[in-house]
Amino acid sequence: MGIVVTAQALLFDMDGTLIDSTEAVERTWRRFAARHGLDAAEILAGAHGQRTVETVAEHAPPGTDVAAETAWLVAQDVADTRGTVALPGAADLLAALPRGRWALVTSAGRELAERRMAAAGLPLPEVLVSADDVRRGKPDPEGYRTAATLLGTDPRATVVFEDAEAGLLAGRAAGGYTVVVGPHEGAAAEGRPRITDYLGAHCADTDDGLRLTLRASATATV
Known part of the structure; x- marks a missing residue:
């Protein structure tokens, strides 16, 4: 058809x-989760299709510098395209x-x-x-x-x-x-x-x- x-x-x-x-995306969000003691599976379940800043704002602990954390995540992504x-x-x-x-x-x-x-x-x-x-x-x-x-x-x-x-x-x-x-x-x-x-x-x-x-x-x- x-x-x-x-x-x-x-x-x-x-x-x-x-x-x-998928491999690179999951590695980055697992790093983010580990930095903040968060559930990586929960983050990954809703991150797809969203801008990084929106996912960070949704999941980061109170008091997190969202802009700085987003910049860190983007740098991780840019450096890691393996797979x-x-x-x-x-x-x-x-x-x-x-x-x-x-x-x-x-x-x-x-x-x-x-x-x-x-x-x-x-x-x-x-x-x-x-x-x-x-x-x-x-x-x-x-x-x-x-x-x-x-x-x-x-x-x-x-x-x-x-x-x-x-x-x-x-x-x-x-x-x-x-x-x-x-x-x-x-x-x-x-x-x-x-x-x-x-x-x-x-x-x-x-x-x-x-x-x-x-x-x-x-x-x-x-």
Whole structure:
């Protein structure tokens, strides 16, 4: 079963959507938990899709300097990309996309996004909207709306690829056509098309826009 959709631009989340950085992410948050005597599993359960500063503010003990702790965590992330890999087929799909027709919208900071994309062997797009570029992180739609504007297109004419609840909510609120990447089963994923990777993905630049064909997962609904 395949998914076929036409759009003016494609907007991708990064972690869990284009790349698998699970090993590095878990190592960093476990360091943070150990520093403060916190439950690492509890932090990891809610950290995905959020900006680092928001997760720190939620879990850090009272009196913690949130800005300083966030800076420490970001430095840990930037220095540690071991185990970061691209999702199958992602490199080929991105290489086939016209420049200026896709963007990265991530809850990671810009430096970290650049390091992880490089570690995974993926190119950077002309438009990268990071945690450093927005006032409000996901699930707020600011990032996706900003990316669409920078690409010169209406957010409602975009396809948004996301793997986390906050990101799916953000993409939907921006007006994009959301595609779930991976196993996430939250409310925002209900009834949405789903893929597990980009193997077999094909994109054609037509007069009507980008005609994208994806291989749906066995549980996908369109």
